[in-house]
Structure formats: C-alpha cells, structure tokens
Amino acid sequence: MLALDHLKKHRSVMISLPLTGETLVTLEGVAHRRSVDLVEAAFLPGQLPLKSLDLNGTCRVIFEEDGRTYRLRTKIEEIIGDEKLVLKAIETTLQYGEREYFRVNADFTVKYRLITDDKAEEVRTRQFKGQMNLSGNGILLPLNDRVRDGQKFSLTLILCQDPIKVARCVAKVIRICPLAGGRKGAAMQLVEIESPDRDMIIAFCMSAQRLELRNKVQTKDLT
DSSP: OBGGGGGSSOEEEEEEEEETTTEEEEEEEEEEEOSSSEEEEEOOTTOOOGGGBOTTSEEEEEEEETTEEEEEEEEEEEEETTTEEEEEESOSBOOTTOOOOOOEEEEEEEEEEEEOSOTTSOOOOEEEEEEEEEOSSEEEEEESSOOOTTOEEEEEEEEEETTEEEEEEEEEEEEEEEOGGGOEEEEEEEEEOOHHHHHHHHHHHHHHHHHHHHHHHHHHHHO
C-alpha cells in the first residue's frame, strides 16, 4: 500500500520538523493527502517555528491506524501562511516497523524483577508508581536497588487502569543516571518485546505528548 493512501482523509498526526542547528521540534497537526506525493499539514496558530525551520531537512509524519504506529518521511515543499506546510513524500511505500520513538515524562506503574541465572537466588518483584521517562525503545526507571550495566529486568508496565492496558518486556540496563532529590535511575533499553506491546507503549507516549502539547498551548494562551 502507498504510504499516502493512509492520509486520504484528514487525520490527526504528530510531525517532527527539522530546525537549524540539527535539532527537531515535534508538533501535533492535521494532515491529508493533496496529490500523488504531497501532504498538506495544518497546525494551531503560533505553533510553527517558521524562522528556524531547516527547509532542506527531513520531516517525519507519525500517525496511528488500527492500533499500529506508522511513519512517513517527507521534505518541506511549501509554506502556506503561518499555519500550513506542504510536505513532499520521500518514500512511496509505508514501512511499518521503522517507528519514531517519542520520549515523554508520564505517570504510570512498573513492576520489575531482576533476571538472574542463579536459580537459588530469591528475586523479589518490586514496583514503582509515579512519573517516568518512557519511549517505545526504553525507560528511565527510578530505583532504590543497586544495579549495574548489562543487567536484565522483566518489566510489566501498567499504562492505564480503566480500561486496563499492560505491556510486558525484558529491558537491559545501559547506564545509571542521577535524578532529582539525590535519587538514581536506571536507563534501560527494551531488548525483548512483542510488537503489540511496543505498539501499546508508543501509542501511550503519543497520547501523553499530545496532552503535553495541548497544555503548553493553553498555558501560552493564558499568558
């Protein structure tokens, strides 16, 4: 299926836009296919950083369909006023699996247990509930336990209680990071995870980012 076939109708999307200085900004917008290889994207007033856009960089249009998250690589073809962009597709097929991993700070619950080869060792399942940094590829988990790089943990992520949404995976510690208040956290990469579980995490992150962007816009409108 052509990538743009998924955008025949107006669809809520997240778009990562390149800025000068090799940085990115991710915005929520509404996009639809305008022609064979062109997508028109509309944004809220005042969102587009027009003066700092890198017109030669690559944009990524990310959206969900049937519980899956897709990405379309594009370039900026035209700027229409202050609120719209015309994007030209770089690829003609949609490659599911090459997904954009948003990093968000969100509140949820994680149950975690160290994976060990020592069958005689008693390993307790512990739990952390609160704000954590999460993406479809990793998590920063605050820990009181002493851990080291390379250790693996079995994780159960309870993302939502009503309705219940639970993702399970195996994660590997890649580094230890200092956190506020003198705490420490383990940055972990999700190394063993089924596609539906990763999709659930990505969808959760996209939802959290959309909420964060809306809150920023509302706060800006109040100032």
